[in-house]
Amino acid sequence: MSKDVTNLTLLCDYYEYTMANGYVEAGLSDRIVYFDMFFRNVPDNGGFAIMAGLEQIVERIENMRFDESDIEFFRSKGTFGEKFLDYLRGFRFTGDVYAVPEGTPIFPGEPIVTVRAPAAQAQMLETLLLLTLNHQCLIATKANRIVRAADGRGVMEFGSRRAQGSEAAILGARAAYIGGCVGTACTISDKVYGIPASGTMAHSWVQMFDTEYDAFVEYCRLYPTNAVLLVDTYNALESGVPNAIRAFKDTGITKGGIRLDSGDLAFLTRKAREMLDAAGLKDIRIVASNSLDEFIIRDLIDQGACIDAFGVGDRLITSHSSPVFGGVYKLAAVEDGEGRIIPKIKISNNTAKITTPGFKKVYRLFDRDGKAIADQICLADETVDPSVPLTLFDPQAPWKKKTVSGFIAKELQVQVFKGGRRVYDSPSLPEIRRYCEEQIGTLWDEVKRFVNPQEYYVDLSQRLWQLKQDMLNNRAGPGD
Amino acid sequence: MSKDVTNLTLLCDYYEYTMANGYVEAGLSDRIVYFDMFFRNVPDNGGFAIMAGLEQIVERIENMRFDESDIEFFRSKGTFGEKFLDYLRGFRFTGDVYAVPEGTPIFPGEPIVTVRAPAAQAQMLETLLLLTLNHQCLIATKANRIVRAADGRGVMEFGSRRAQGSEAAILGARAAYIGGCVGTACTISDKVYGIPASGTMAHSWVQMFDTEYDAFVEYCRLYPTNAVLLVDTYNALESGVPNAIRAFKDTGITKGGIRLDSGDLAFLTRKAREMLDAAGLKDIRIVASNSLDEFIIRDLIDQGACIDAFGVGDRLITSHSSPVFGGVYKLAAVEDGEGRIIPKIKISNNTAKITTPGFKKVYRLFDRDGKAIADQICLADETVDPSVPLTLFDPQAPWKKKTVSGFIAKELQVQVFKGGRRVYDSPSLPEIRRYCEEQIGTLWDEVKRFVNPQEYYVDLSQRLWQLKQDMLNNRAGPGD
Numbered sequence: 001m002s003k004d005v006t007n008l009t010l011l012c013d014y015y016e017y018t019m020a021n022g023y024v025e026a027g028l029s030d031r032i033v034y035f036d037m038f039f040r041n042v043p044d045n046g047g048f049a050i051m052a053g054l055e056q057i058v059e060r061i062e063n064m065r066f067d068e069s070d071i072e073f074f075r076s077k078g079t080f081g082e083k084f085l086d087y088l089r090g091f092r093f094t095g096d097v098y099a100v101p102e103g104t105p106i107f108p109g110e111p112i113v114t115v116r117a118p119a120a121q122a123q124m125l126e127t128l129l130l131l132t133l134n135h136q137c138l139i140a141t142k143a144n145r146i147v148r149a150a151d152g153r154g155v156m157e158f159g160s161r162r163a164q165g166s167e168a169a170i171l172g173a174r175a176a177y178i179g180g181c182v183g184t185a186c187t188i189s190d191k192v193y194g195i196p197a198s199g200t201m202a203h204s205w206v207q208m209f210d211t212e213y214d215a216f217v218e219y220c221r222l223y224p225t226n227a228v229l230l231v232d233t234y235n236a237l238e239s240g241v242p243n244a245i246r247a248f249k250d251t252g253i254t255k256g257g258i259r260l261d262s263g264d265l266a267f268l269t270r271k272a273r274e275m276l277d278a279a280g281l282k283d284i285r286i287v288a289s290n291s292l293d294e295f296i297i298r299d300l301i302d303q304g305a306c307i308d309a310f311g312v313g314d315r316l317i318t319s320h321s322s323p324v325f326g327g328v329y330k331l332a333a334v335e336d337g338e339g340r341i342i343p344k345i346k347i348s349n350n351t352a353k354i355t356t357p358g359f360k361k362v363y364r365l366f367d368r369d370g371k372a373i374a375d376q377i378c379l380a381d382e383t384v385d386p387s388v389p390l391t392l393f394d395p396q397a398p399w400k401k402k403t404v405s406g407f408i409a410k411e412l413q414v415q416v417f418k419g420g421r422r423v424y425d426s427p428s429l430p431e432i433r434r435y436c437e438e439q440i441g442t443l444w445d446e447v448k449r450f451v452n453p454q455e456y457y458v459d460l461s462q463r464l465w466q467l468k469q470d471m472l473n474n475r476a477g478p479g480d
Numbered sequence: 481m482s483k484d485v486t487n488l489t490l491l492c493d494y495y496e497y498t499m500a501n502g503y504v505e506a507g508l509s510d511r512i513v514y515f516d517m518f519f520r521n522v523p524d525n526g527g528f529a530i531m532a533g534l535e536q537i538v539e540r541i542e543n544m545r546f547d548e549s550d551i552e553f554f555r556s557k558g559t560f561g562e563k564f565l566d567y568l569r570g571f572r573f574t575g576d577v578y579a580v581p582e583g584t585p586i587f588p589g590e591p592i593v594t595v596r597a598p599a600a601q602a603q604m605l606e607t608l609l610l611l612t613l614n615h616q617c618l619i620a621t622k623a624n625r626i627v628r629a630a631d632g633r634g635v636m637e638f639g640s641r642r643a644q645g646s647e648a649a650i651l652g653a654r655a656a657y658i659g660g661c662v663g664t665a666c667t668i669s670d671k672v673y674g675i676p677a678s679g680t681m682a683h684s685w686v687q688m689f690d691t692e693y694d695a696f697v698e699y700c701r702l703y704p705t706n707a708v709l710l711v712d713t714y715n716a717l718e719s720g721v722p723n724a725i726r727a728f729k730d731t732g733i734t735k736g737g738i739r740l741d742s743g744d745l746a747f748l749t750r751k752a753r754e755m756l757d758a759a760g761l762k763d764i765r766i767v768a769s770n771s772l773d774e775f776i777i778r779d780l781i782d783q784g785a786c787i788d789a790f791g792v793g794d795r796l797i798t799s800h801s802s803p804v805f806g807g808v809y810k811l812a813a814v815e816d817g818e819g820r821i822i823p824k825i826k827i828s829n830n831t832a833k834i835t836t837p838g839f840k841k842v843y844r845l846f847d848r849d850g851k852a853i854a855d856q857i858c859l860a861d862e863t864v865d866p867s868v869p870l871t872l873f874d875p876q877a878p879w880k881k882k883t884v885s886g887f888i889a890k891e892l893q894v895q896v897f898k899g900g901r902r903v904y905d906s907p908s909l910p911e912i913r914r915y916c917e918e919q920i921g922t923l924w925d926e927v928k929r930f931v932n933p934q935e936y937y938v939d940l941s942q943r944l945w946q947l948k949q950d951m952l953n954n955r956a957g958p959g960d
Contacts, residue, residue: 126641347715
């Protein structure tokens, strides 16, 4: 970030402060509230998304502080009371946060984060929480689609130069790694997060030498164990591949690679493979890049392209075909003076924007083979008892019922903050990446289709469904 | 950014370092090279883009440094020589940079930045330069489309929560402001860059009170000069607008606003306008938000929606319909031992990826009415003499000629670094914003169409065109 933006506390929508100031003035700032973060649609109309970004959320909440220059900034606006400025001066987060661990497959409508905190605090978390998770969930989800399309071939994240800002590059590489990429081109993501960075040469390297052959030989001498030669600076099949073969032969390299970054990758890689094989270079791998995504990769593989690894750039790092993860953060309940939880609902004119009220938790139900059957959203004081058959029903169509038994129920959210104290240690990134792969393995193939996947069931418990119906039938009560 | 990522020097593709290490080893690191940044397509297939992000580029180049932990990181990789690590230890940028000022309309194929520097340095700028400009040019261009669609009504940038990371939010607000937005919801962008932030209430404010009316009255009392009431928490026309009217009346407010964030905005705003007018509240403005972009805004206006200002979120801050600005950075020339400039070309299998060789500059030609006629890319030692008629021709179809005279020629790039020293002071953001509006005023309406705009002419000088043809006819010489 430029200038000295090291404290992101003010990365917050302005209305959070006008509201928080109002809560302070109205004596509501310490009223305990419950907010849920959830999302409404999976990017690319996919069957599931992947949770990512929690580690950054935890750090950012821990670091929320207002310094004197922030206070002065608010004072200069002329609309914030001194009481509020005092409140900011002593600010630290004192609430509870529950969240789904990184790498978990997540589905529309279920709370992936729940915040229980004094109203003004809960409000001031909104923007940073949403943007951090919206970004990383988006990229982890997209990366996973691309990795699945590559069907076992390595996918490198190559997109920094087209990322939407520096954090999009740095944390985008992190999210892509969680989603299954084997590494990144982004050096700082390796240094800071340990995501394996690699990269060999650009066209400029080739152009810097008198001949393409000279450029290749020099590179092979410098990096005999990891020479990946970019063969399309002039003409891939007529010049690049023959020069690469000559350079590998002349330097005695048998393990290395060539990279193609333009042209028809199915045709060129098949031809290049033939030429390499004919030269006895069977262990020279072929890396392909150039505006790839899950669909192009699948087509290339279907057409017999001879590609051992993919470098994927802008279409991954921006989730080009679906560049927004629409997570929202909505008030679900408030506590009254006696600590009773009063559920809250937002109705609005778009039915898709109706919220599910109450303090909630989510169970994921697995069958005996370990496959995920459904998620069930309950009120926080409910428990799912696996020894009792459970009737699931579609909350949009409650006559569609299914009774399950002999399942295993696992709570999805873990507690991350308790009374403002962090009570959660993030697993290492390789652990998160492994967990992600394993959890995706619990989903049915039907849910994993790229196009028109089967909708995974996210149901409400009977009590929660009834509560929501009652509040809808009362037409928002307080609003009328 | 998380952890302590305050130095972005390593936000750099790994291959820049493998190449730079190679240049050091091969004795090429101090060879002077010329790189151009240019882009190939305007986002959304628009007629022009807007330059933005130069101020951050300048800061970032000035701050490029490798500290001991960076050196140690490279050493741990085992493939970088000590000579290179020494080189990094003393690194500072010593080259020249020329760039198009922020706010300028820019077109495909023309160099918007030109770097003349020792090879290893020029290489290490690539990623940071591209990502910074690609991001801000993208958002400024998109914002400007939306602002033009709004046709004089204010557009607020509201997208932080859906931005791709924190810098995308913070600098995205800056770029949106350059593109013509009147302000942002992002508080930190106001504090750091002075972009006017504003915002009033979310649905949660309304839900925090016993009744919607109570919530509105409390807000009106707190902010009597800037009360914008969100009227769609429960039911906009049956509850929200009537409660807002009652609250305005009861608190004596005649200047303020209501905001609608869901439902059919054309219908709801017309109805709301009628209700406000019938209540004598003609100076209560209507603000609309909810997944808006230039096309929806234009349709709403065409359908008689009564909207005074727009809040635009994810579709602006991610440039949703076209989320990548494809700027590239390509070697154009190298100097030989005697300081002679040797042009370089990249040919490749995709003709769209062929580069224009040589050290170049760009002129924009204006007619007597101040309208931009064409841009002409020349070799750096050429000058355009406005007193002599100039024959322009399409570089793709050189028989299509046009002779112009009596024009004004303006060089587009300014020098930003000279021998590593910054020689450019960025104008203030309001100045950049004004300049942008004024420069867009020099474009013909045909170029400004949202769909299928007239292509603006970007021509090559006769000498440059001939040079490129000769190099193409020689089929890349060095590669064969």
